Amino acid sequence: xxxxxxxxxxxxxxxxxxxxxxxxxxxxxxxxxxxxxxxxxxxxxxxxxxxxxxxxxxxxxxxxxxxxxxxxxxxxxxxxxxxxxx
Numbered sequence: 001x002x003x004x005x006x007x008x009x010x011x012x013x014x015x016x017x018x019x020x021x022x023x024x025x026x027x028x029x030x031x032x033x034x035x036x037x038x039x040x041x042x043x044x045x046x047x048x049x050x051x052x053x054x055x056x057x058x059x060x061x062x063x064x065x066x067x068x069x070x071x072x073x074x075x076x077x078x079x080x081x082x083x084x085x086x
Contacts, residue, residue, distance in 0.1 A: 053078050 057078065061071040 050078060050081065 054075065057066075057071065057074055060066050061068070066074070
């Protein structure tokens with residue numbers, strides 16, 4: 001008479017498949033976490049064109065080409081455009 005599944009004996013293949021299942025499950029969890037973090041990092045990456053515009057604006061203000069009021073106004077416009085609120 002057989003006791004339990006497969007007569008109560010452990011097969012080496014059973015251990016291998018259990019180990020592979022753990023590895024695949026762990027790899028899946030790591031891939032999901034990696035994908036989520038990449039998505040949010042990409043969403044927070046500044047627009048290079050907008051960053052360049054702010055740099056030029058700061059340089060113009062530093063050279064005295066524009067006054068503080070105009071600098072603040074133009075800066076707000078650039079920041080609103082980058083968030084899509086405009």
